[in-house]
Amino acid sequence: MQGLAQKQRLVNGSRALAHKGRSRARVLRCRAETPVPQNSILVVGGTGTLGRQVVRRALDEGYAVRCVVRPRLSPADFLREWGATTVQADLSDPTTLPATMVGINAVIDCATARPEESAEKVDWEGKVALIQCAQAMGIQRYIFTSIFNCDKHPKVPLMNIKSCTEKFLESSGLNYTNLRLCGFHQAVIGNYAVPILEDKSVWGTNDETRTAYLDSQDVARMTLAALRSDKTIGRTLTLSGPKAWSTQEVIELCEDLSDSRAAVTTIPTWLLKRVRALLQSLQWAKDAADRLAFSEVLSNNETWATDMTETYKLLDIDPASVQGLEDYLKEYYGRIMKKLKEVGATSDRTNFYV
Numbered sequence: 001m002q003g004l005a006q007k008q009r010l011v012n013g014s015r016a017l018a019h020k021g022r023s024r025a026r027v028l029r030c031r032a033e034t035p036v037p038q039n040s041i042l043v044v045g046g047t048g049t050l051g052r053q054v055v056r057r058a059l060d061e062g063y064a065v066r067c068v069v070r071p072r073l074s075p076a077d078f079l080r081e082w083g084a085t086t087v088q089a090d091l092s093d094p095t096t097l098p099a100t101m102v103g104i105n106a107v108i109d110c111a112t113a114r115p116e117e118s119a120e121k122v123d124w125e126g127k128v129a130l131i132q133c134a135q136a137m138g139i140q141r142y143i144f145t146s147i148f149n150c151d152k153h154p155k156v157p158l159m160n161i162k163s164c165t166e167k168f169l170e171s172s173g174l175n176y177t178n179l180r181l182c183g184f185h186q187a188v189i190g191n192y193a194v195p196i197l198e199d200k201s202v203w204g205t206n207d208e209t210r211t212a213y214l215d216s217q218d219v220a221r222m223t224l225a226a227l228r229s230d231k232t233i234g235r236t237l238t239l240s241g242p243k244a245w246s247t248q249e250v251i252e253l254c255e256d257l258s259d260s261r262a263a264v265t266t267i268p269t270w271l272l273k274r275v276r277a278l279l280q281s282l283q284w285a286k287d288a289a290d291r292l293a294f295s296e297v298l299s300n301n302e303t304w305a306t307d308m309t310e311t312y313k314l315l316d317i318d319p320a321s322v323q324g325l326e327d328y329l330k331e332y333y334g335r336i337m338k339k340l341k342e343v344g345a346t347s348d349r350t351n352f353y354v
Helices: 002-032 051-060 077-082 119-136 157-170 185-197 216-228 247-258 269-280 283-298 309-315 325-342
Strands: 040-044 064-069 085-088 106-109 141-147 176-181 201-205 235-239 263-267
Touching (some): 040 051, 051 077, 051 216, 077 085, 106 216, 119 141, 141 157, 141 216, 157 176, 185 201, 185 247, 185 325, 216 235, 216 309, 235 309, 247 325
Parallel strands (some): 040 064, 040 106, 064 085, 106 141, 141 176, 176 235, 201 263
16 A cells, blocks of 8 residues: 555646646747757766666767766776766756757667665656656657556556656656566676676575566667657557576576576565565664565566567667577576686686676
8 A cells, every 4th residue: 555655646746747747848948949959869867787788879879978977986987988978967956957958859768776776866866857858958859767557566666756757747748658668687697697607596486477688788778779769759559578587597597607506585465565564663674675575476476578579660770680598598607617617717606796
C-alpha cells in the first residue's frame, strides 16, 4: 500500500507540475526561438555506463555533444578528450539546469542517482526540473532512459519513480521517446565475470528471473537511431538482448569460459523481503530498504525481455549486428586469458583487472 500511495502522490504531483511547466514554457518560449543547430545534443549522465557510450556514438555520427557533469574530484576529462564539451550542473540543484540547454536541439537523459544519493531527489525532483527546462527552452526531442516494466512495480521506489517520470514527460508536450532497458552486459562483468576469475564469492538468489542483457554500445546505437527517427516520437520502446539468461546460467557461462568454479552464496528471495521489511521500520535504514525492494521483482520470476522484431525495423537495425551475452563474454575472457599468459600468470589471478 505504501508503494501505491507513493505512486499516486507522484502522479498527482506530475500533473500539477506539468501544468506549471506548460505555463512557464509559454512565458519563456520566446527566449528559445533563436535557431539552434539541428545536430546539437545534451547528454545527461554522460559519465555513466550508458551515457559515455551515447557520447562516443553521437560524436562518431557527427553530433555536437554537450555533457552535464557535476563538480567532483574526478573530472570528466575523457569526455573532452573525445571531443565533447562539458557544462557543470547538478540534478539535485535545479537552478543549475537552464544554462545547460542554451543552443541545444535534443536531450538524451541517461542519468540516475548513485547508491549514496536520494532517488526521489535526483530521479524525480531533478528530472521534473530538467523536463520543465526543456519545455521552456523549446527542446525539439527528449529521449528518456527508463526501466523494463517499471509501471508494473509501484512498490519498488526507483521503478515507481521512473514510471511517474515517463508520465510526466508524456504530459509535457515535448517530442519524447521513452526507452525501457533490461540490463547491460557490463553489469555481468562486475557482478560475475571478475569475481569468478579472482576466485571470489558471487551472490545469487533462488529465483528464476531471466534478463536479456544488451551491450551498452548497442543500446547507444539504438538510442541515436531513436533520436533520428520521427517514428519514435511519442513511443515507449523496450530494448532487450537476443536471449534471456537466469543468474545461474550466467554463472555457469562464466565458469566455462574462465575454466574456473564459482563460490556461490545463494540468498533466498523470501529472506531479502524479510530484511527489507525490517529495514523499512528503521528510518535510518530507508535507503538500504529501497535497494532491497528489487526482491519484489525477483520473487515474481519474471523474464526481462521483449520481442525486438518490430523495434529493429523501426530503428533500421540489423538484428545480426546486436551482440549476445555469450559472444561478449567470450571476447572479454579471451582478452583476459591472453594478458594472463603474457604476464606469466597461472593460478594466482587475484586482483587482476583490465
